[in-house]
Amino acid sequence: xxxxxxxxxPYKGILTPEWNRFLILPRHTLRGVFNSKLFTAFYVIxxxxxxxxxxxxxxxxxxxxxxxxxLNARQLIPIDGSFFQTFVVVQGAFAFIVALLVGPPLVxxxxxxxxxxxxxxxxxxxxxxxxxxMSVLLILLSWITWVPQLLMFLFQSYLEGxxxxxxxxxxxxxxxxxxxxxxxxxxxxxxxxxxxxxWRIVASGVMLGMVIIPSAFAGIVNVLFQTxxxxxxxxxxxxxxxxxxxxxxxxxxxxxxxISDFDDNVVREVLLLEPPLWCSxxxxxxFSAVCLAILHWKVKAYEVVR
Amino acid sequence: xALPASVRxxxxxxxxxxxxxxxxxxxxxxxxxxxxxILKNLRGDLRGKAIGLLGPNGAGKTTLIHTLLGFHxxxxxxxxxxxxxxxxxxxxxxxxxxxxxxxxxxxxxMSAVHFVRLMGELSGLPSEAALERAxxxxxxxxxxxxxxxxxxxxxxxxxxxxxxxxxxxxxxRLIFLDExxxxxxxxxxxxxxxxxxxxxxxxxxxxxxxxxxxxDVEECCDEILILKDGEIAVYCNLEEERKSNRKFLMLExxxxxxxxxxxxxxxxxxxxxxxxxxxxxxxQEGVEVRDLYRLAEEQQVQLRRLSYKRDxxxxxxxxxxxxxxxxx
Numbered sequence: 354x355x356x357x358x359x360x361x362x363p364y365k366g367i368l369t370p371e372w373n374r375f376l377i378l379p380r381h382t383l384r385g386v387f388n389s390k391l392f393t394a395f396y397v398i399x400x401x402x403x404x405x406x407x408x409x410x411x412x413x414x415x416x417x418x419x420x421x422x423x424l425n426a427r428q429l430i431p432i433d434g435s436f437f438q439t440f441v442v443v444q445g446a447f448a449f450i451v452a453l454l455v456g457p458p459l460v461x462x463x464x465x466x467x468x469x470x471x472x473x474x475x476x477x478x479x480x481x482x483x484x485x486x487m488s489v490l491l492i493l494l495s496w497i498t499w500v501p502q503l504l505m506f507l508f509q510s511y512l513e514g515x516x517x518x519x520x521x522x523x524x525x526x527x528x529x530x531x532x533x534x535x536x537x538x539x540x541x542x543x544x545x546x547x548x549x550x551x552w553r554i555v556a557s558g559v560m561l562g563m564v565i566i567p568s569a570f571a572g573i574v575n576v577l578f579q580t581x582x583x584x585x586x587x588x589x590x591x592x593x594x595x596x597x598x599x600x601x602x603x604x605x606x607x608x609x610x611x612i613s614d615f616d617d618n619v620v621r622e623v624l625l626l627e628p629p630l631w632c633s634x635x636x637x638x639x640f641s642a643v644c645l646a647i648l649h650w651k652v653k654a655y656e657v658v659r
Numbered sequence: 660x661a662l663p664a665s666v667r668x669x670x671x672x673x674x675x676x677x678x679x680x681x682x683x684x685x686x687x688x689x690x691x692x693x694x695x696x697i698l699k700n701l702r703g704d705l706r707g708k709a710i711g712l713l714g715p716n717g718a719g720k721t722t723l724i725h726t727l728l729g730f731h732x733x734x735x736x737x738x739x740x741x742x743x744x745x746x747x748x749x750x751x752x753x754x755x756x757x758x759x760x761x762x763x764x765x766x767x768x769m770s771a772v773h774f775v776r777l778m779g780e781l782s783g784l785p786s787e788a789a790l791e792r793a794x795x796x797x798x799x800x801x802x803x804x805x806x807x808x809x810x811x812x813x814x815x816x817x818x819x820x821x822x823x824x825x826x827x828x829x830x831x832r833l834i835f836l837d838e839x840x841x842x843x844x845x846x847x848x849x850x851x852x853x854x855x856x857x858x859x860x861x862x863x864x865x866x867x868x869x870x871x872x873x874x875d876v877e878e879c880c881d882e883i884l885i886l887k888d889g890e891i892a893v894y895c896n897l898e899e900e901r902k903s904n905r906k907f908l909m910l911e912x913x914x915x916x917x918x919x920x921x922x923x924x925x926x927x928x929x930x931x932x933x934x935x936x937x938x939x940x941x942x943q944e945g946v947e948v949r950d951l952y953r954l955a956e957e958q959q960v961q962l963r964r965l966s967y968k969r970d971x972x973x974x975x976x977x978x979x980x981x982x983x984x985x986x987x
Contacts, residue, residue, distance in 0.1 A: 359799055361861040363830035364792065368783035371750070377780045385768060467764040471825060474728050474758035475781045476750040654730040 378485030414512040438600040456543025457556030490540040499532025527599040541644040548651035680742030687736030707882030712869040714886035757826035761837040782829035796824040816847035892979040914960035
């Protein structure tokens, strides 16, 4: 079917393997995403905390620099699990914003323009479609979350020595697991909302609401009932607990309320207990299962009217 | 004396066509949406180069295409495409198929060439080959000059052509075209029909053309499958159907038509009164036109007009809607 021949001819060349065809979607989508200069600029900004992190790690090991700045190594934040957890949380917030910008139109645009039959009439399954669309976010978010954090960990290991690396390998696994859980959740959430809401702005609003409203509601319930159990409905609360659990900083007692009498004598102390870790993991698992069920229901070539 | 090679080859080709698996083989295919049956026990093998899928709205044309593409699961029975089962070999089948959907379908924020290339890659073409064939397909359908424009800016006719380009970019063996001329103006429709005929005549792909426009099917297809209420009303070879005893006379008369009709009946001819002074007559063997003149003279009926007609697709379709005789 050459341009000059203007005739229909079959394709007789080689075909690509089927197992990695879902990666075609992120390749084409990411090209479009980075066409926006504004987004590209924001994506660059996402790396600034990592720069700060790198500088802090470097300062810990550079006596000359510390002397110039008149600082003692002890005055700096210690580089341990908490140090990496802080930056994981910061990068997680940036990841949320990136997911908010990129995620909502991914499926909704195809649904609005009836593009699903075009994908699914090919040797390309619904699962591959969802995997392809999710990979767009997974790739984008990986580059600003667990991948650079892991590089920072290696940087610290390089400066500190093999013994430190050996003793702190659990930090690396915590970085990877917490990063993957968070970006998977964000990808699932944004794809699900995108499959339910056809309009980008509305979808972005819903996604923002899905994170903020349950957190605010949980906050109110926690205050009213003097508990922390309402965090079970807050995605950010759940994720914070899971991350803390992975970095070994989780404490079920997240606060205490002292009840006093009229003479300011403490009558009773109420411990504010966070839900146990397994509850947070279970809640995240249920949330993911619901998202997958919705995607399974919505991502179809055609809606069947029964 | 030995026969010329071309003549000798004919039976071999015909035999080969019969031994090859049919393009579509329906084995009691039924599809229901909930409790509502849409397709009911469809049977038969379709072998045409271009098969027209006809039927009134809601007859099940689109559902049949969607089921063959694997979008809907059959509630009973199955079907095969090129000998491959639509339930168990969906992916293999889809790699041989091109599909042009009825509704406006495209991927937003993409140029036509990017869109067709992506579709090619999803069909399994390597990136460079997909890009090359995307350019070729767009030139082929006549969108060469507009291939770098975004699809949202295309007119309806251009979007139809882009849909055709994505359906053929990977060089499929079977192309499903669902209402390809929908919403096209006459020149655009002619262009689309020309392209479909060219693809059919290339001999590299079979076509299933679903349409409610009889003229489109008549111009493009050699076989027709007419669906009525989810059942096969007619499946026939259009040319053979036309050639078979469907040649009739159309008469316009003045005078006592009743007597004339009785006389024709006595001759043993089939007839149908269509309008006040019009008659359709199928001549029996041994009866000639001069017999009609003689009868007219005897009954003192004037013959104002006499013309030969063949069954048009419209006649076949209307008859199927009335009777549903089932050609398979």
